[in-house]
Amino acid sequence: MHASFPVDVDLALVGGGGAASLVLAALDRHGVSGLRVAVVDPVHKRGQDRTWAFWGLPGDDLDPLLSASWSQVDVVTAAGRRVLTLNPLRYAMLRSAPVYDRAAEAERRLDAVRISAPAGDLHDDGQRVTVRDPDGRDLVRAGWVLDSRPRRPKRPGRTSWLQHFRGWWLAADRPTFDRQRAVLMDFRTPQPERGVSFGYVLPVDDRFALVEYTEFGPALLDDAGYDRALRGYADLLGLDLTALRVREVEDGVIPMTDGPFESRPSPRVVRLGTAGGATRPSTGFTFSAMLRQADQVARALAAGRPPVPAPAYPGRHLWMDAVALRALDRGHVGGVEFFERLFDRNPPERVLRFLDGVTSPAEDLAVMRSSPLLPMTGAVLGDAAGRLRARLRR
């Protein structure tokens, strides 16, 4: 802990996980200097606690940190295997350890103050923000706060699903996985009553791969449920688990909701990461938006501007996601059918760019046209009625 409180800084990162680590690295990359920075988090993130999979153009400074990347990925359904050629994009796998290491290096270079304590309330008087601990003691006074502590949306969504998953890092003694062959989504898994499930495989080499079972839906499984689902998926892949070692287990729960995440709760507080709306409601993918926003924050600070990034996704994408979530949740459309059509009727690059929130309105229209029109119209009308009801209630 730092000796004398409150610490006076220009920028306080409250929460030092994924979003904050990317901001620290971006500040370093953009050569920001002379900025007084504090990081407030009871946990100093280190090592492997998650694996980020994301797509993007190769050739940025994350390349040396990647465990693997693929220019093709498979989408598998009962009807067959579709190979998506991602060119010019690539699908990439980034383990958390090198991201946290790079952030720690950046923190040292920026001479940032690390406060290993939980933050409580933030008090923003419009000029400075006071970060208090949960007992109300002042920890930090900052010109700006980037707050990435996990939190719920400001209001419950009309649809509140979760992306929940368990992955096994499987190690083999002999060649078992095809290094070239990553599976983005494999829908042959038994489908839940409500929601959609899929497996995927991300091989690092022919003896080491992440094999994961994921569900999008309203309710979590219990511990035995995830293990059962993963064993079932390993069977489908023809993997002999008795010949493999589970080296690591990765569990996660990510919100998939049309509930609004507030990105600017007060003039000098900016929320980032999942708390700031960086999680795409229809897929749970978050990393690309965090990366983009980290870069925008660092560029702004390097130019002496306020560290306020553009919204993580355009409003029209959030509306499309709300409709898609509603259609899936109310059973207007089956999950497997929904994703099958998306990949069937659009070039892969368009789908991936759409999911990252960077497509043009014309491309969005093409994506919309590929969805089952009638059921989606029902969901659009239902969503509009839901919004109206919520507004009247407020």
Ligand SMILES: Cc1cc2nc3c(=O)[nH]c(=O)nc-3n(C[C@H](O)[C@H](O)[C@H](O)COP(=O)(O)OP(=O)(O)OC[C@H]3O[C@@H](n4cnc5c(N)ncnc54)[C@H](O)[C@@H]3O)c2cc1C
């Ligand atoms: C296992 C897992 C795998 C994932 N894989 C992917 C993926 O492949 N692709 C993708 O796009 N997204 C993925 N995600 C989603 C998302 O990218 C991650 O959750 C990401 O870490 C979100 O970053 P964040 O900064 O918002 O939250 P976190 O990384 O969770 O950081 C929040 C930080 O806030 C700190 N904190 C909590 N309370 C306080 C407090 N009171 N005061 C101060 N600090 C506090 C925590 O200690 C933590 O360090 C995954 C998520 C999980 C859990």
